[in-house]
Amino acid sequence: EVRLEESGGALLQPGESVRLSCSASGFNFGDHLMHWVRQLPERGLEWVSGISWNGLKKEYLESVKGRFTISRDNAKNVFYLEMTDLRVEDTATYFCVKPLGIMGGAYEHWGQGTLLIVS
Amino acid sequence: DLQLTQSPSFLSASVGDRVTMTCRASQLTKSYGGRFQHVAWYQQMSGEAPKLLIFATSSLPSGVPSRFSGGGSGTEFTLTINGLQPEDSATYFCQVVNNYPHKFGPGTRLEIK
Numbered sequence: 210e211v212r213l214e215e216s217g218g219a220l221l222q223p224g225e226s227v228r229l230s231c232s233a234s235g236f237n238f239g240d241h242l243m244h245w246v247r248q249l250p251e252r253g254l255e256w257v258s259g260i261s262w263n264g265l266k267k268e269y270l271e272s273v274k275g276r277f278t279i280s281r282d283n284a285k286n287v288f289y290l291e292m293t294d295l296r297v298e299d300t301a302t303y304f305c306v307k308p309l310g311i312m313g314g315a316y317e318h319w320g321q322g323t324l325l326i327v328s
Numbered sequence: 329d330l331q332l333t334q335s336p337s338f339l340s341a342s343v344g345d346r347v348t349m350t351c352r353a354s355q356l357t358k359s360y361g362g363r364f365q366h367v368a369w370y371q372q373m374s375g376e377a378p379k380l381l382i383f384a385t386s387s388l389p390s391g392v393p394s395r396f397s398g399g400g401s402g403t404e405f406t407l408t409i410n411g412l413q414p415e416d417s418a419t420y421f422c423q424v425v426n427n428y429p430h431k432f433g434p435g436t437r438l439e440i441k
Contacts, residue, residue: 255432268428309383314384315368315380315384316370319377
C-alpha cells in the first residue's frame with residue numbers, strides 16, 4: 210500500500226524558514242518523480258514544486274522560485290521542501306504527491322497534508 | 329500562462345440525478361511529447377486530501393465507481409456523475425499536467441439535497 214506522510218508544518222512569522230518532509234513507502238520511491246502541492250485557505254489547490262527521480266531536475270511555481278528548494282534522499286525514501294523567507298500568502302496545507310507514472314501524470318496518491326501558517 | 333475555469337462553482341442535486349460539470353482551459357497546450365492536454369479530475373471531501381477520480385480525460389483509476397465518467401477534448405472537458413449517491417457530496421477539481429506549472433481549476437462544490 211502506498212503511503213505518504215508529511216511533517217514539518219508550523220506556525221511561523223514572515224521571513225522565517227521551515228523544512229517540510231514527506232516520508233514515502235509502499236512503492237519504489239527512487240523511481241518516481243514527486244511533487245509538493247498546497248491548498249490555500251480559500252481551498253484552492255496550487256502545484257508548488259516537483260523533483261525528478263534522481264533529484265537532478267527541479268521545477269517550481271514562479272512565486273516560490275528563489276525561496277523554496279525541493280530535494281530528496283532516495284536512500285531514506287524521503288523528500289523535502291525547504292522554505293525560506295516565508296510570506297503570509299504561503300499559508301496553506303502542504304501535500305506531498307505521487308503521480309500515476311514514474312515520469313509524471315495525474316496525482317494518484319496524496320499524503321494527508323501538513324499545515325503551515327505564516328502570520 | 330494556462331488558466332482553468334470550472335462551471336458551475338456550486339451544484340445542488342438529488343440522489344439518483346445525473347450531473348455534469350465543466351472545466352475550460354484558456355488555451356490549447358502541448359506537452360513536451362507533443363500531445364495535447366488531457367485533464368484529471370479529483371474529488372475532495374471535507375477535511376480530506378483530494379482523491380484522483382479521472383486521469384487522461386476519461387480513464388478511471390482502479391476502485392473508482394463506474395458512475396463517474398470524463399470526456400471532452402481541446403479546451404473543454406466534462407465530469408459526469410450518473411446516479412448520484414450521498415457520498416458524492418464533495419468539491420471536484422480539474423487539473424492539467426502536461427506542462428509546468430501544473431494547473432488546477434477552482435473547483436465545483438456538489439451538494440446532495
